[in-house]
Amino acid sequence: MNDKRLSRRQFLHGAAWAAGATVLVACAPAIAPGAPAESGAATGGEAAAEGQSVSLMNWDEIGGTPFETVINAYSEATGVQVEVQPSPAQDYETRMRTMIAGGTAPDIMRINDDFVRGYTYEKTLLDLTPFLERDGITGEEYFKTVYDFPRQPTGEYTAWSVGCQPTVVFYNKTMFEEAGVPLPPTTWTDENWKFADFLEAAQALTVEGERWGALVYSATGFETVFPVANGEPSGIYSFDGAEFTLANPKSVEAIQWVADLTCVHGVQPEWGVVTRSGAPNQLFAAGQLGMYFNVFGVAPYMRQNATEFVWDIAPSPGEEDQKSIATIVCFCVPIVSQNPDGAWDLLSYMSGPEGAKIFADSGAFIPPLREMATYMVENNGDQPPEHIELVIDALENSVTENFSAYIERARSFYRGELELVYTCQSSAEDALGGIREEVERALAGEI
Structure with a gap:
């Protein structure tokens, strides 16, 4: 594993991974009207007309x-x-x-x-x-x-x-075992897997200057998952999409807890490190993260690149509730x-x-x-x-996140304020409370 490890300085100069090529490919028929599928699952291709x-x-x-x-x-x-x-x-x-x-x-x-x-x-x-x-x-x-x-x-x-891509916690099983830290649960349970248990594991896995115990805030899904776990059932917005419930006390507490992994406990990489293209995946694959909250969709990348240690997945920690957020591929x-x-x-x-x-x-x-x-x-x-x-x-x-017709506008107001929290320049209470009125006006289509 040592030959894969990057110093923080070396990492910051690493290139982001990307792949792909422009293609023109064959595909997809039109449906002839009135030809229903035999089962309740979509099948496709049953009424394609060649040349379309x-x-x-x-x-x-x-x-x-x-x-x-x-x-x-x-x-x-x-x-x-x-x-x-x-x-x-x-x-x-x-x-x-x-x-x-x-x-x-x-x-x-x-x-x-x-x-x-x-x-x-x-x-x-x-x-x-x-x-x-x-x-x-x-x-x-x-x-x-x-x-x-x-x-x-x-x-x-x-x-x-x-x-869809549900969120999970990727974890470096080899690192856990070498540090003598109990492994996370392998089923959807928060028994011995509350916020405090997660933090305790992250602290035990962190080695200053070499690796961090956890990374949570690089995946925006945490803005829903952790507040819901902490007792705010609607997450970022109310179920009718009218209220900015991320500014409610339980949500604020959850956001601050995640930010404090960096700002107080030093077990999470600084915000400037993880916002570089491809950085979170690279950090985990290089053996520099003990736990990594993200969508399951990064698993193929990990299979190809995180090969110097054994890794597995676990549920996100619970508190009053325990949920994943499903990112929909649509x-x-x-x-x-x-x-x-x-x-x-x-x-x-x-x-x-x-x-x-x-x-x-x-x-x-x-x-x-x-x-x-x-x-x-x-x-x-x-x-x-x-x-x-x-x-x-x-x-x-x-x-899933609760939506309104104006979510793009609403998000443009609060995301910048969250960066002040992640960079330890503001408390979650001040940042989110201070922007609540503007976000709710945006949700209503007033600004």
Whole structure:
């Protein structure tokens, strides 16, 4: 492990990892009207007409990823072509809005799960309910959190999930054993795994100048998971999306506790270290973190790069409650789509048994179909994590962020204030309390 360890100075000069290539791949048919699937799970590809085409925009290159594999498999089955249009993540939202407004949007677009409600409010997304009803999809075969996520207060389904990434705690099992620290639980329980237990383990694992015991605040999902665990059931926003409940006492306490891992206890890397591109993953893979809170989607990276020690996953610590947050991998069909039938057929293939099996084999995220998620767990083989079944427990105990139509604006107010907390320049009470009025006005669409 020593030859993989980086000094803090060396680490700060390390390059971020990235991969991908621009591709034009074949894929996705249109659905012939009136041909419902035989089961309640979306399958796709049943009514493709050769020679049709579908366009899809993603915020990452898909070359060499499971998305490319699924698309190629679908193309082989249908003979239908799709142009994949990658768009740089840094200006994706701007380009997405511009293309929809100009009527030039592709048939399918990757959409940030945080912003589905806002786009729906602007009436820019197609309601997929007629496709679900036609194909007899009721949600019984899907994880409830994932299936219910795209459903809007109006009853519309304006997005569709092809997978999800629940949050877990990655931990360096070798480090735990060498330090004589009790291992975290391997099932979804907070017995001997409260906030205090987590902190005690982080302190025992920290070696000043060499490694840190934990990293939590680099994954924004902690803004929901830790306040909910601490007794604020709604997390960042109230269930109706009107109140900024991250400024409530229980949430403030949880945010301060996480910040104090750095500011008081010195067991978490400084904010300036973890905000560098790729830094959190690199730190864990280099053996410089004992515990690392993040979505399960980083597991493939760890399998390739965290090879000098044994690692596993555990639940996030509990307090009054114990939850995960499910980051939804979702796509939408813009209202200006030229081929909505073909768009749905591609999406139903990606989320159905054929596509879900490919995603499951890759281990990149959890398929929305329970059957395929179980398949993924049962076919993990000898590769880490040893207790991969915990991701199913994480999904069963997951929540999603409560949304409003103006969440983008609201977030722009409070995230900057949180950085003052993370950099030890302000208390969570002062920072969040001071911005509460502005955030709630933003949530109401007043500013």
